Amino acid sequence: MKKVINLILNNKSVSIEIDPLRRLLDVLREDFELTGVKEGCGEGECGACSVLINGRLINSCMVPIGTLEGAEVLTIDGFKSTEKYKVLEECFKEAGSVQCGFCTPGMIMASEALLRKNPKPSEEEIREGVSGNLCRCTGYNMIIDAIMLAAKRGEGLW
């Protein structure tokens, strides 16, 4: 049975009448047309679909929309307009961290989740922070460099 779910999506209050078992990933991409969120594995392993739910990094392919009544969801599409994103984007560009770009939205969300909790992470902590995000192209080092750079350059933002 469809239900009305109310949530705060990218800082806007929204309501949707929907099968509560539909995956958040599909609701975001298809019902709200927020295609910044990518589907990689659909099993919660690759991190391409990660979003922030109530400030926590979560793989949206693992979440039925029915569990999100009243929740705050931030996707890459919403995060893009922030100052913090601009710093991350600049650093990802400079460090050469983007090849095909498919893992990138997830990597950015994981970086944001990490820096919110730990504004000055060590390299070890950065690696741990993106340990749930798989990249088939870069070999990860450039991504780690970018986040390290962003933490320095974004002094005061996180």
Added chain:
Amino acid sequence: MVDSYRPINFKEALKLLKNNDCILFAGGTDLMVKNKRWSGIVPSFKKPVIFIGHLKEIKGIYKDENSLRIGSACSLTEIAENKNVPEFIKNVILDMASPATRNIATIGGNICNASPAGDTLPLLYALNTVLVLESTTGEREVPIEKFIIGPGKTIINKDEILKEILIPINNFNNFSYKKVGTRKATALSKLSFFGTSETHDGAIKDIRIAFGAVAPTVVRAKDLENKLKGIDKYNLANMITKISNEYSKLINPIDDQRSIAKYRKKVSLNLLEKFLREVL
């Protein structure tokens, strides 16, 4: 369309479960994989789903005079961030999965999924954990080793919800944990080893040893642990080989796509022997 429910409190969840044959859904990180279908398609749940991950009654972490009490719907991250939880438990949890998965996966889910490779299990078995199950007709407590009876099988009744995990307070002063997998995160264990001991005046006062992913359920041998109690450094050195051989009889891993039996057994015994050599 399969029905789903989001009860407002634990009592309502129990009532729903009493009247309907349902699937309990806490974090969902196992269920959503088991029931995965194609992109854009709702997962293939065959029975109605009751969401319980939000229920406050099963999300607390407290200490009473006997135990650390963890609500079954506590996420792994919530447990790892809680000030009541000792470091050695946090270390086991932080080796699991990845940050995003830990943010919604629950300890109750890991227990009830009862995978032979469940990563919270060796720790919980070793610490004599007791599980509190509740239904509309009352509560019962079950030791974890009686709760899980085989791969994916528990003795939970259809109308019961795992409510709380009780870990007895202990005085262990030495811990050894190793999760052996193909990579540092998001790894399914090939095997795992948890050992802990309390030593006093150069002798073993209490010792617990548990192996994961090397048998249908966690391997723990209280009789072998008892043999080690009261033993001092000199006598321990002479016992290690014999104890290892006894555990070798109990460790029965399989060959599967993750690893082979020979490797699992060898590494398990290596970890055991290392732990025993370093206990005193």
